Amino acid sequence: MDRPSRGIRGASRRTLLATAKLYExxxxxxxxxxxxxxxxxxxxxxDCKVLPPDIQQFVTKNFTEPATAERDDFxxxxxxxxxxxxxxxxxxxxxxxxxxxxxxxxxxxxxxxxKPT
Numbered sequence: 001m002d003r004p005s006r007g008i009r010g011a012s013r014r015t016l017l018a019t020a021k022l023y024e025x026x027x028x029x030x031x032x033x034x035x036x037x038x039x040x041x042x043x044x045x046x047d048c049k050v051l052p053p054d055i056q057q058f059v060t061k062n063f064t065e066p067a068t069a070e071r072d073d074f075x076x077x078x079x080x081x082x083x084x085x086x087x088x089x090x091x092x093x094x095x096x097x098x099x100x101x102x103x104x105x106x107x108x109x110x111x112x113x114x115k116p117t
Contacts, residue, residue, distance in 0.1 A: 023088040030093045031082075032100070045112075 048056055082092060104110050 023085050023090045027089065028091050028093060029085070030095055032095065033097050034100075045115075 043059070048059070051059065086092065
């Protein structure tokens, strides 16, 4: 489930962007290039390595393909909604996301996660 938007209880940001008339009350939106996903499938590297190679391939394929498709769908929806909102006068700001993206890379977690299994 998405993180609730400030001021509107029980509403997700995705739902609000797609259905609410926020352009009537909010003129500016900031594109931060991140989203909150409320579900996770996790394996530790050690857990994955004990599986037989064919099962490792199956798991990798069947978790990666749907996740990639979901990201693509989300990007398409975001572009469409951004175009629709811009037609109604919403102004989209693109802040510098480099510092935000750089910080997690300085930890051990992301470099470790990017190593091949």
